[in-house]
Amino acid sequence: MMLKHARGVCTALAVLLAVPLTARQVMSQQTAMPAANPQDVASVDAIIAALYDAISGDSGVARDWDRFRSLFAPGARLIPVSARQGGSVAARVVTPNDYAQGVGPRLETVGFHEREVARRSESYGRIVHAFSTYESRHRASDAEPFARGINSIQLFNDGTRWWIQTVMWWGETPDTPLPNRYLASEKHE
Numbered sequence: 789m790m791l792k793h794a795r796g797v798c799t800a801l802a803v804l805l806a807v808p809l810t811a812r813q814v815m816s817q818q819t820a821m822p823a824a825n826p827q828d829v830a831s832v833d834a835i836i837a838a839l840y841d842a843i844s845g846d847s848g849v850a851r852d853w854d855r856f857r858s859l860f861a862p863g864a865r866l867i868p869v870s871a872r873q874g875g876s877v878a879a880r881v882v883t884p885n886d887y888a889q890g891v892g893p894r895l896e897t898v899g900f901h902e903r904e905v906a907r908r909s910e911s912y913g914r915i916v917h918a919f920s921t922y923e924s925r926h927r928a929s930d931a932e933p934f935a936r937g938i939n940s941i942q943l944f945n946d947g948t949r950w951w952i953q954t955v956m957w958w959g960e961t962p963d964t965p966l967p968n969r970y971l972a973s974e975k976h977e
Contacts, residue, residue, distance in 0.1 A: 824858035829949040832909070832916050835859055836941065839952065840902050846927060847899035853888040860884040861944070861951035869958045879956070899926040905936075906973045914945040921970045922957075936960045938970060 828838035842856035866887050869879045882890065894900075906921040918941045923933035937959035943950055960966050 821862070822854035822858040824949065825855065826949070828855070828859060829951070832918065832943060832950060835943065835950045835952060836904060836907070836918065836920060839941075839955070840904055840922070843895060844901040844903070844928075845896070845899070846901075847897065849899075850896060851888075851892060853892060856888055857884045859952050861953050864952055865954050867954065867956040869956060871961065901925045901928045901930075906971050908970065908974050914947075916943045917941070918943065919970060921966060936966055938966070 825838075827834060829835050838855065839859055842852060842859070845851055864884055866882050866884060867879050868882075869877060872878050902922050902924045904920050905923050907918055909916055909918040911917075918939075920939040920941055922937055922939055924935040925933050937957055940954075940956045941952060942954040943952055945951070958964065
């Protein structure tokens with residue numbers, strides 16, 4: 789009897805896993821997810837531009853964290869990867885909401901402008917992986933960035949809009965300078 793029940797549970801789980809849910813269906817099951825501006829999510833270029841714009845601003849300027857959160861799919865993650873003392877490397881996984889609440893106040897205090905300077909992308913079907921090279925400044929007018937690196941951004945389109953699923957990043961270090969191939973965008977013909 790136990791084996792028959794276990795088979796039934798496994799069959800039910802297999803059926804549930806085989807039925808894909810759209811991001812919109814999953815989103816409707818969650819609470820208080822802000823609606824996106826359709827222009828922000830109409831294309832890969834638009835959503836990446838909105839991502840950088842949402843986190844950028846001068847010192848003392850509040851960010852639109854609802855706009856930021858609206859770019860991400862349910863279950864999305866932001867993953868900074870960095871070197872630790874002793875040479876080990878670690879990844880920290882946070883939600884868009886964790887980022888807004890944890891990092892947001894500091895960005896608004898010190899001023900933070902991040903902009904994309906180059907991008908290399910691969911796509912298949914409705915998924916895109918973008919290596920987006922960034923520069924960070926405290927003020928947009930700063931002559932030199934205080935940081936550079938690469939945001940590895942995974943996106944998908946559910947048929948109605950683009951979603952960011954993951955942003956993983958590594959900041960440039962003396963041991964890991966940005967390669968020239970990531971300092972210029974690819975040319976598409």
